[in-house]
Every structure is written in C-alpha cells, then in structure tokens.
Amino acid sequence: MKKVLLALLAVLTFAVPAMAIDFAFHGDFSNEFRLYSNQSKFFTGDFGYKTTRTAAIADDTTSDSFASAKYRLWTETATDDGNIKGVFAVEIGGIHYGDNSRGGGFSGDGVNVETRWAYTDFALAGGRLKVGLQPVKINKFFWTETATGVNYKIGNFEAAWYRGYEVYNTSADSNDFKDLDALYVRYNLTPAEGVKVGLFGVWQTSDGMTSSDIDALEAAEATAIADLAAAELAYNSAPSAATLEALVAAQEDLVAAEDAVPGSTGNYLKKMTGYDLDLYTLGVDGGLTSGSLFVNWDLMYQTGDLAEDLDFGGYFAHLDVGAKMGDTKITYTFWYASGDDDSTDGDYDAFIATDCDTKGSDSSIVLFEGYTSDNYFSAVPYVQDKGLILNRIGIDQKLSDKLTVGAAALYLMTAEDIEYATYSEDKIGFELDAYASYKMYQNLELAIQAGYLAADDAMDFYEADNDGNADEDLYVINSKIRYKF
Structure with missing residues (x-):
C-alpha cells in the first residue's frame, strides 16, 4: 500500500507543472442611491420602448428615495500558457435595502444569486473561440449585453452566432421553429494613425408567427x-x-x-418572442483622435421584415465631437434614431435595438440609465417607435487627481410625432445635468449626478391628466459608492 501511495504521489508531483492553472478574481461592487425623484413611477419603469400608454407622471409630486446593491464577482481560470480560459460570473442585482422579497430585509437570506457569464475561451487556428454565456459587444446603441453563443475572433475579423431565446420544436410544422438566432460579422480597420473604423453586419432570424x-x-x-x-x-x-x-x-x-397570442411588446427586439422576423442591421462605427480633438461615430441601417407583413427600414446615427484641453474636456453629442410615422402603412421605419443599456452619464440622466442602474425610464436610445433626436453639450473638468466634475445641457425631441387622443407632439424638452466623481481610493469611487427636464408637450403622453400640455417637469438625483477590482 505504501508503494502505491508513493507512486501516486510521484505522478501528481511531476504532473502538477504541466497542469498549472492561473486564477484571477474580479469584482464590481456597487451600492446605488436614489436620493430624490419627483415622479417615482416614471424613474423606475423601463417602459420607454412600449407603444402603449403608461400613466407614470402623476398630477402631483410622487417623490421617492431608496438604496440598492448590485454586486458582480467573476473568476478566470487559465492554463499557464494562456491557451484555455474559463470564465464564470455571478451577480446579485438591484436588491433594494429593506426589500425582503429578494433578501434586502431583516436577516437577509434571500434567493438572489444570478449567473452573469459562463463561457470557455480557447486558442484556435491563430484566433480565440468563446463558447457559452458571454458578453456581446456589437454596438452600444444596438446590442451590448449578455447572450449564449459562439464567438470567434482572429486579428481584425470577428464572427459569431448568438441565440437570444429558444422555443422547443414540438411538431413537424416549420412555424414551431421560433428560436431567435443571430449571425454577426465584423471587420476593424485602421486606415490612418489615430483613426479606427469598424464594419459590421447582423442577421437576426426567427421562423415564428406571421400576421395571418x-x-x-x-x-x-x-x-x-x-x-x-x-x-x-x-x-x-x-x-x-x-x-x-x-x-x-x-x-x-x-x-x-x-x-x-404574442403580446403587444413595443419597439424592442428582445421582447418580440414568437414572431416571424428577418432583421438585417448594417453598421459603421469608429473614432478619430488628432491632438486634442476627438470624434466618435456610429451609423446603422436596418432592413428585413416582421411577421411577413411589415418591412423594417430604421436607421441610427450618432456623433461625438470634442476637444481635451488640459484638464478640461468639451463634448458635443448628437444622435438621431428614426421613428415610424404610420403604423398602418406596412413599413416599420423605427430603429429597433436588440438588448442594450443606454447610459445617462453621457446622454440624458432623466431618460436613461443613471447610477441607480436598474431603475430608469428607458434602456433603449429612443422613445417608443417614434425615435429620438438628441443634442447635448457637456463640459468635464478634472479638479484634481481624484475629483472630476461636469455639467451638460440637452435638447430632446422624438423623430416622429407621438400621437394620442387628439394630440400630436414631438418636443420632449430641455434638460440640465450635473455630476461629480471622487476617487477616495484607487478602486473606490463616490459619485453623484442630477438631472432636470423642463418637460415639453410630448411628455403629456405619460401624464395621468392628458390635456395636450406637459404639466410636470422631471428631476432626479442619484449617487453611488462603487468598488471595482
């Protein structure tokens, strides 16, 4: 027996160097605070994509404050030569302090751990192949989230297959194949020093239900x-x-x-489960830096059909133009998301996102995702199927190595009129934002942001009292304490 144990020990001793595994741990721990909002239902809905009316703005102030926690922890295990890597991430997301239903109340003990990523990444034919539940980064205005699939990248070329949702086939009828599959290709170019250009295309298809x-x-x-x-x-x-x-x-x-019967979901592709569709999205993105000047751009065009009855024809254009002058950065941002002006004409002219989180920190704090990252009006860069026209000028000032402050002014409109009752409006209003970030330690950030929207008449669509006039301005103050490593 001793000889057997010694032999096994010798085998393990010599095998360990060949089987060496490197471990790395990362975390993103965020405590987020809604310090104040004057219309609590509006700021916690994520209903901006819906085409049906939600009376979220009350006649009087409905203020609210809360705190929530979003913690992500992931591990990477790789062979010492880097050829194989496994990534597994979990999170607890949006747990409000005091919410007993998810473990935020007395004694904790909630069932709230979710899988964020679970994929294997290995070297193959000069490139890297990722298989499993993984980050999807196609374009931040179109699809930047998590999905299951297979991604291959070699040099400047990338190709992937993703499955956003699946429906089991139960018969020989081809209409039962309602899985939503996406095929994605990208090629990145560097045509000149300081210039980056990405060309990409996505085909999303589902053989689901038609209009008939x-x-x-x-x-x-x-x-x-x-x-x-x-x-x-x-x-x-x-x-x-x-x-x-x-x-x-x-x-x-x-x-x-x-x-x-498929539900009336609104203008968001990940909500269109069960529909027959073929959506083709062609895009160009990139940026340019030259001295203190910088430019970023995104341009996308969509075609295809929905339920064999509507023809996709949306488009999206985004442009940042700015300059960095010492510790000061000035940025002008414009984007145009097309809208649909007639839902009965057979053309679906609205730009439609697949799965994204539009950040309020570089757009609108009132409309999009702020520091309370699970509580906002809209995750998509438009309103309903009416699109969005955004003009923003922002100034960021670095006051010290640890403290940065900023302010922005915006004017917002829908690309097409919001029509309801006897009214037709497209002006959302003027917005003023302010924010500050302080690095208390290298990996610990304390931040605060505030947004005030002087609402124009298009926002009357969301008010309890529809009279064609916006009666309530909207304002919100958020903060966070975030530890990343």
Whole structure:
C-alpha cells in the first residue's frame, strides 16, 4: 500500500507543472442611491420602448428615495500558457435595502444569486473561440449585453452566432421553429494613425408567427372569451356540477388561447418572442483622435421584415465631437434614431435595438440609465417607435487627481410625432445635468449626478391628466459608492 501511495504521489508531483492553472478574481461592487425623484413611477419603469400608454407622471409630486446593491464577482481560470480560459460570473442585482422579497430585509437570506457569464475561451487556428454565456459587444446603441453563443475572433475579423431565446420544436410544422438566432460579422480597420473604423453586419432570424397566424389566434381568443361568457351565464342561471365543469373548462381554454397570442411588446427586439422576423442591421462605427480633438461615430441601417407583413427600414446615427484641453474636456453629442410615422402603412421605419443599456452619464440622466442602474425610464436610445433626436453639450473638468466634475445641457425631441387622443407632439424638452466623481481610493469611487427636464408637450403622453400640455417637469438625483477590482 505504501508503494502505491508513493507512486501516486510521484505522478501528481511531476504532473502538477504541466497542469498549472492561473486564477484571477474580479469584482464590481456597487451600492446605488436614489436620493430624490419627483415622479417615482416614471424613474423606475423601463417602459420607454412600449407603444402603449403608461400613466407614470402623476398630477402631483410622487417623490421617492431608496438604496440598492448590485454586486458582480467573476473568476478566470487559465492554463499557464494562456491557451484555455474559463470564465464564470455571478451577480446579485438591484436588491433594494429593506426589500425582503429578494433578501434586502431583516436577516437577509434571500434567493438572489444570478449567473452573469459562463463561457470557455480557447486558442484556435491563430484566433480565440468563446463558447457559452458571454458578453456581446456589437454596438452600444444596438446590442451590448449578455447572450449564449459562439464567438470567434482572429486579428481584425470577428464572427459569431448568438441565440437570444429558444422555443422547443414540438411538431413537424416549420412555424414551431421560433428560436431567435443571430449571425454577426465584423471587420476593424485602421486606415490612418489615430483613426479606427469598424464594419459590421447582423442577421437576426426567427421562423415564428406571421400576421395571418396571429389573426387566427386572436380570433380563437375572441371565441374563447365568448365561450367563457356563455359558460358563466349558464352556471349563474343553473348552478350544477355540469355547468361548473363547463365553466372551469372554458376558463382553461381562455388561458391557453391568451398564452398562444404574442403580446403587444413595443419597439424592442428582445421582447418580440414568437414572431416571424428577418432583421438585417448594417453598421459603421469608429473614432478619430488628432491632438486634442476627438470624434466618435456610429451609423446603422436596418432592413428585413416582421411577421411577413411589415418591412423594417430604421436607421441610427450618432456623433461625438470634442476637444481635451488640459484638464478640461468639451463634448458635443448628437444622435438621431428614426421613428415610424404610420403604423398602418406596412413599413416599420423605427430603429429597433436588440438588448442594450443606454447610459445617462453621457446622454440624458432623466431618460436613461443613471447610477441607480436598474431603475430608469428607458434602456433603449429612443422613445417608443417614434425615435429620438438628441443634442447635448457637456463640459468635464478634472479638479484634481481624484475629483472630476461636469455639467451638460440637452435638447430632446422624438423623430416622429407621438400621437394620442387628439394630440400630436414631438418636443420632449430641455434638460440640465450635473455630476461629480471622487476617487477616495484607487478602486473606490463616490459619485453623484442630477438631472432636470423642463418637460415639453410630448411628455403629456405619460401624464395621468392628458390635456395636450406637459404639466410636470422631471428631476432626479442619484449617487453611488462603487468598488471595482
């Protein structure tokens, strides 16, 4: 036995150097604070993409304050030669202080750990292949989040397949293949010193329900509603075991009919589960630096069809132009997200994002994601299917190695009128933002931001009292304490 143990020990001793694994741990621990907002429902919805009205702005101030925690921790395990790397990340996200439903109340102990990433990254044919649940970074205005798939990158070329959602096939009918698959290619160029250009294309396809399929399902839903009404009438008129059984069956039939109809989701591709679609997105992005001047740009055009009835035709343009002068940076930002001016004409002219988080720190703190990163009006860079025109000028001033402050002024409009009741409006309003960031330690940031929107009449769409005039301005103050390593 001793000889066997000694032999095993010798094998392990000599094998360890060949099997050496390098471990790295990283974290992003953020405590986020809504110090004040005057319309709490508006700032916690993430309903900016929806085309149906949400009365989120009350007649009077509905102020709120809260604190939340978002913690991410990930590990990377790699062979000592770097050929193979495994990445696994978990997070607890948006847990409000005192919220017992997710472990933020007394005693904690909530079930709230989520998987963020889980992928293997290894060398292959001169490049790198990633397989699994991984970061997707196509364009920050279109798709920058997490998804399952396979990504291959070699030099300046990148290609990937991602599956955003899956529906199991249960029959030979091709319409049951409702998975949403995406094929992505990119090639990056450096045509001159200080210039970067990226060319990319994405094809997203799902063989789901067409308009005729949906019409048939909606007709079946209407029939189920009528059958339920008849069953309720029969039971109320003559209660019995038979009429009760018929009533229960009618209720179950209605639930099944409602579940079969795709919901009215609004202008956000990740919400369009079950629809037949082919969306092609072609884009150019990049930037230029020359001395103190810099320019960043994004341009995308979309084509294809939705439910074999609507033709995609949206586009998006973004431009940053600025200068760094010592400790001062001045930036002018413009973007135009196209909107749809007529939902009945067969053309879907609105730009549509797949999955993204539009940052308020370099756009609108009132409309987009602020430091309270799970509580905001919109994750997408537009409003409904009406697009967005954004003009912003911002000034950032570095006061010391640790302290940076800034301010911005914006004017916001939708690209097409928001039409409701007898009103038609496109002016969102003027906005003023201010912010400050202080590095208390190398990896610990304390930051605060505030935004005030002098609302114009397009915001009346979201008010409880629709009279064609915006009655309430919007303002919010956020802060955070963030530790990254």
